[in-house]
Amino acid sequence: SEVYLNGKWLKHDEAFVSVFDRAFMFGDGIYEVTPFYSGKPFLLKEHLKRLKYCLDEIQIKFDPFALQETMLEAISRAGLNEADAAVYIQVSRGAATRSHFVPEKIETTVLLYAFPVTLKGFEKKSWEVMATEDKRWHRCDIKSTALLANVMANEEAIAAGFAENLLVRKGYFTEGSHSSLFFVKYGVVHTHPEGQKILSGITRAEVINICTDLNIKVVEKAVHIDELVEVEEIFVTGTTTQIIPISSITHKNKKVYTARKDSVTKKLQEIFIKRTR
């Protein structure tokens, strides 16, 4: 398959970056994943806006809105015009002799490609997950390619037979290793407030919009692990995850949550899928 690298379309196995690329050496880059349902972009502006915010936060000068045409081209070149897919964009600070100090003359490395995605909301599926301490840095709002803590958390889950790892900071759930996290408690939807402790998920924002439209109350407040006894439903959201219900949570080898209901999650899945069609 083809990838777009620094202005050229190349076969993926013929596309190369410098060994001195700062995304390779330092994780010094930003990425974004934008869904395309039935070949059409979903919440494109929101995704590009977040990418711009992240690039600005780490002072990489690049306008992601200039990539819109290229994103559409990636979908059609990959033959995904009728399919459910996503476009991965990575903007690295660029290649330079290794030093923490960033030289003034450096050109961004821009990588972009499309890949197929399955609409998981259609599958009658739920995830058994685990929970561990959130080991990430203090700027989780920046969608950095430096994903070591996320990868470690996810690997720990997979090795133990779980689908995802829910991250806990000082007793409070933040989000999943690669998903946003929601709780339903006494019929009210709870999710961690935006800020530096979580990624501002685009799917998260859309789910909040859907709740508002359905007159379901949303409270942007972190849920403590001790509150799980009062929680009826939990689900995770994300571009590649969409909306997936959590059937159980294991924490320190103990099952600390088992799903009690599913009606709010089911309703949100139903409306979400309609909006992607």
Ligand code: PDD
């Ligand atoms: N993950 N939180 C984290 C830590 C993530 O990595 C992701 C997305 C999300 C959900 O964000 P969004 O709804 O904007 O995709 C939250 C990758 C991109 C994914 O699962 O698709």
